[in-house]
Amino acid sequence: MPDIFDQKQVDVWISEIETLPGQIKKAIENLTDDELDQTYRPEGWTLRQVVHHLPDSHINAYIRFKQAITEDIPTIRPYFEERWAETEEAKNGDIKLSIDLLAGLHQRWVAFLRTLKIEDYQRKYIHPAQNKELTLANMLGMYAWHGKHHLAHITNTITK
Template structure:
C-alpha cells in the first residue's frame, strides 16, 4: 500500500508541476511584446536560434503531440509512436508569424485537457506503454514526466533568450 501511495503522490506532484510551469511561462511573458517575441533569438544557437514565439508555438504543438501519444497508448496495445521533426514544424507552420497571445491561449487550452486526461487515468491505464522511436519503451509515467521536463527546458531557453545571454 505504501508504494502505491508514493506512486500516486509522485504522479500528483508531476501534474501540479505541469500546471505551474504554464503559470511561470505567463509570468515570464507578461510584458513581452509581439515584436520582442519575434526578434530575440536564443543566443546559444546564434542566428539559427529560435525566437521566444517559436518556442511558445513549439510548446503548444508538442503539448498536443504528447497528448495524442497518451491517447494512442490508451487505444492501442504497445503502439509505436511517431517521431516529429520540430525544426521542420517551426518552418512549415510558420511559428514566427503567429500571434504570441493566441499561441499562449492555445497552449493553456491544450494543457487543461491534458491535465484532465492524466487526472482521469485509473491504475490499469497508468500501466499502458508504447515504443518511442528514439527512446524505446515509453510508459504513461514517462509521458507525464516528459511534459514537465520539456516545459522546464524551454522555460530556461525563453529566459536565456530574453536575457540575451
Template sequence: MKLTNDIIISTLPSRLSTLTVSLDELKLSKTYRENSWNVRQLIHHIVDSHLNGYMRMKLALTKENPVVKTYEESEWAKLTDYDLPVKVSLQLLESLHERLTYLLENLTAPQLQLTYQYPDGSKMRIEQSIALYAWHGNHHFAHMQLALNN
C-alpha cells in the same frame, strides 16, 4: 492523485503567459544562445510538442503499445504558423493543459504503466511521458528566461 509533474504541467500555461504578456516583437525575437530558437518559436514549439504528447498518451490509453509518429521539430519551426502572435499558442496551450491535467489526475496506477512505441522500437510508459513533458515545459521556460535576461 495530484503528482508533482501534474502540477508542473497544469501551471505551465499561466507561467508562460506571465512571462510573455508584456513582450514586444523585439523581445519575442530574442534567443538564449547563438543559433537557437527565439522566444516566439519556443512558445509555438512547446504547443506542438505537448499536442503530440497528449495524443501519444491517449493512443497508449486506447490501443495496446501503439507505434506513434515522430516529427521534425526544426522543420515545423519553419512553417508559417510560427509567425502567428504567441497569444494564439498560449490560448491553445491553456486549453490543452486543462484537458491534459484532468486526464492525468484521473489515471489509475495500471494506466500509468501503459506504453507507446516510437518507430525505432523504443517504448515510453505514460508515467515516463508525463515526466518528460513536465521537464520539457520547464526546460524551454528556462530558455526563455535566459533569452529575456540577455
C-alpha cells in the same frame, strides 16, 4: 526519468504540466516583438518559436497518451519539430494564439491525466525514432521537464 515512481511523483508532474501555461504567459506578457524575435542561444529558435513549439509538442504528447491508454502498445507517429518551428506562423505568428491553445490543451490533458490509475502510467507506446517502448510515467516526467526547460529558455533570455 526514473523507472520507479509513485502517486506523489505523478501528482508533482501533473501539477507542473498544469501550471506551465500560466508561467509561460507571465514570462512573455510584457515582451516586445523585438524581444520575442531574439534567440535563446546562437543559431537557436527565437522566443516566439519556443512559445509556438510548446503546444505543437504537447498536443502530440496528449494524443500519444490517449493512444497508449486506448490501444495496446501503439507505435506513435513522430513529427519534425524543427520543420514545424520553421513554418511562417511559428516564426512570425501571434503568440497569443499559442498561449491560448496551450492553456486549453493543458486543462484538458490534466483532466485526463487525473482520471488515470497509477498502474495506467505503466502503459507504453513505441517511439520509432528511439526504437523502444516508453512508459507513460517516463513520458509524463519528460513532458513536465520539457515545459520547464523551455520556460527557462525564455526567462534566461529576457534576464540577459
